[in-house]
Amino acid sequence: QSALTQPASVSGSPGQSITISCTGTSIDVGSYNLVSWYQHHPGKAPKLLIYEVSKRPSGISDRFSGSKSGNTASLTISGLQAEDEADYHCCSYTGINTFRVFGTGTKVTVL
Amino acid sequence: QVQLQESGPGLVKPSETLSLNCSVSGGGIDSDYWSWIRQSPGKGLEWIGDVHFIGSITYNPSLKSRVTISLDRPRDQFSLKVKSVTSADTAVYYCARGPSGYYYDTWGQGTLVTVSS
Numbered sequence: 001q002s003a004l005t006q007p008a009s010v011s012g013s014p015g016q017s018i019t020i021s022c023t024g025t026s027i028d029v030g031s032y033n034l035v036s037w038y039q040h041h042p043g044k045a046p047k048l049l050i051y052e053v054s055k056r057p058s059g060i061s062d063r064f065s066g067s068k069s070g071n072t073a074s075l076t077i078s079g080l081q082a083e084d085e086a087d088y089h090c091c092s093y094t095g096i097n098t099f100r101v102f103g104t105g106t107k108v109t110v111l
Numbered sequence: 112q113v114q115l116q117e118s119g120p121g122l123v124k125p126s127e128t129l130s131l132n133c134s135v136s137g138g139g140i141d142s143d144y145w146s147w148i149r150q151s152p153g154k155g156l157e158w159i160g161d162v163h164f165i166g167s168i169t170y171n172p173s174l175k176s177r178v179t180i181s182l183d184r185p186r187d188q189f190s191l192k193v194k195s196v197t198s199a200d201t202a203v204y205y206c207a208r209g210p211s212g213y214y215y216d217t218w219g220q221g222t223l224v225t226v227s228s
Contacts, residue, residue, distance in 0.1 A: 036214035
């Protein structure tokens, strides 16, 4: 099972919106609404931003939103802020061997 | 608020067994899924496996032959063992809680394990 494909890096200016893609296949992202997204500042614990494609846990800003089309899930960060500079990881359930697969990770830079 | 904390040796010799514990505070392990995830240098996260509170366990097939995850309910801990380690097992290891097993809402800070002689 290969990792989900994410762009290595995405950048934007403060206040802008950016979108991070997470491309899988028909046996993972394409078949299940079980995609989650995590924000990870180096040296800290990863933080859940989105689960089940588009749901936000309590306490997560509505600047973060998730969606899915076909085999590709997306995370959009609107109103980009300096504190959003971090690594972002997607994760999906896969029907093969009932295990989970993460994305390759995306570094977000706020210009 | 549940908190997780990994503990264990930071250096393991090749061919030996890596052993880590995850202590759960602020709530017991009598519900949810309890997982291990790692990140090798310069790479993305990799799911290792998880154990459901009733005891069922699922492993990443690529690691299954070398990995054991177990629960210690009395101590509110769960553990990871990876045998016959190589340099490819050098990574930051995270423990995490999964309410449904499909996403992880609470993570430990992570612990770096280096495999080297």
